[in-house]
Amino acid sequence: MYINILGSAAGLPSKKRHTQAIILDMVDELNEYFLIDVGEAFQHRLLNTSIKPSKINHIFITHLHGDHIYGLPGFLSSRAHQGGEGKPLKIYGPKGLSEWLTTTFQVSETILNYPVEIVEIEDGSFISIKDVTIEVKTLDHNIESFLYVFKENDQKGALNVLKLKEIGIRPGPIYSEIKNSDTFVHDGVIYDTNDFLGPVIKGRKVCIHGDTRPLQSEVYFDLLKDADCVVHEATFLDHEYEKAYSYYHSEIHDVLSIQKDLRVKHYIFTHISNRYEEEFISNFIKTLPSNVSVAHDYFKYEIARKK
Numbered sequence: 204m205y206i207n208i209l210g211s212a213a214g215l216p217s218k219k220r221h222t223q224a225i226i227l228d229m230v231d232e233l234n235e236y237f238l239i240d241v242g243e244a245f246q247h248r249l250l251n252t253s254i255k256p257s258k259i260n261h262i263f264i265t266h267l268h269g270d271h272i273y274g275l276p277g278f279l280s281s282r283a284h285q286g287g288e289g290k291p292l293k294i295y296g297p298k299g300l301s302e303w304l305t306t307t308f309q310v311s312e313t314i315l316n317y318p319v320e321i322v323e324i325e326d327g328s329f330i331s332i333k334d335v336t337i338e339v340k341t342l343d344h345n346i347e348s349f350l351y352v353f354k355e356n357d358q359k360g361a362l363n364v365l366k367l368k369e370i371g372i373r374p375g376p377i378y379s380e381i382k383n384s385d386t387f388v389h390d391g392v393i394y395d396t397n398d399f400l401g402p403v404i405k406g407r408k409v410c411i412h413g414d415t416r417p418l419q420s421e422v423y424f425d426l427l428k429d430a431d432c433v434v435h436e437a438t439f440l441d442h443e444y445e446k447a448y449s450y451y452h453s454e455i456h457d458v459l460s461i462q463k464d465l466r467v468k469h470y471i472f473t474h475i476s477n478r479y480e481e482e483f484i485s486n487f488i489k490t491l492p493s494n495v496s497v498a499h500d501y502f503k504y505e506i507a508r509k510k
């Protein structure tokens with residue numbers, strides 16, 4: 204599982220940064236990529252990666268500001284010619300997304316050769332895709348903006364083969380049958396499968412924010428607690444808290460201090476204002492703790508399995 208930031212700018216693009224687009228690479232787990240927000244030049248960025256548009260089957264829009272969606276119609280159109288034919292795609296986002304996209308396609312007479320389903324979500328929505336659940340929480344921005352919490356389901360621990368052999372069960376297809384049932388019978392004795400399993404493999408949790416002021420509430424903190432990775436906006440890097448607040452955005456130190464007790468393993472800050480010179484940003488990064496990254500375009504981070 205990887206996070207791949209393909210657009211790390213706030214509002215306006217710069218020469219080095221395009222507007223927001225984030226890939227949650229689930230190829231090893233689900234054989235697909237989740238795409239969160241589709242800034243204007245997303246498809247151009249994609250051309251420099253090995254990501255196939257036909258493997259993007261679920262898109263999550265945090266909010267309807269242009270720097271998060273203006274790349275969507277273009278990408279959807281191109282996907283039709285890049286192996287996407289007949290491959291269904293689902294898009295989740297706030298109310299208004301369906302009207303905007305439908306109108307855009309009607310006016311431009313765009314016809315896609317694959318089915319698209321648009322699901323308008325709200326605070327508290329739950330989405331389930333294979334072994335991943337996604338919880339939605341409204342943030343604090345000047346239009347409705349969402350946090351998506353991606354959580355892998357926990358998995359059963361590994362079978363204790365030695366223990367099974369001890370009671371006389373030889374390796375074979377029976378092992379997977381045992382693992383998939385709660386109890387099993389051998390030589391007339393009923394066994395509890397849990398006694399033959401290692402510790403539960405905890406699912407990873409990744410929290411990806413839309414634009415927002417730093418949020419403080421118990422419900423929100425519970426969603427973020429013990430996350431393996433939090434992706435948060437930091438339109439401001441330089442202690443301008445009041446300015447960040449008045450523009451409905453965040454300042455990086457503010458977010459880190461508010462969330463200091465949440466035991467988040469790693470932070471990625473993105474949505475960086477183009478008024479910061481790249482040289483300033485690279486010097487600034489050196490002042491941050493080791494579990495905090497500031498993204499650039501093509502920034503990639505591996506979210507390792509829990510030990």
Ligand SMILES: [Zn+2]
Pocket residue numbers: 213214223268270271414474
């Ligand atoms: Zn934005």
Ligand SMILES: [Zn+2]
Pocket residue numbers: 266268344414
């Ligand atoms: Zn915004």
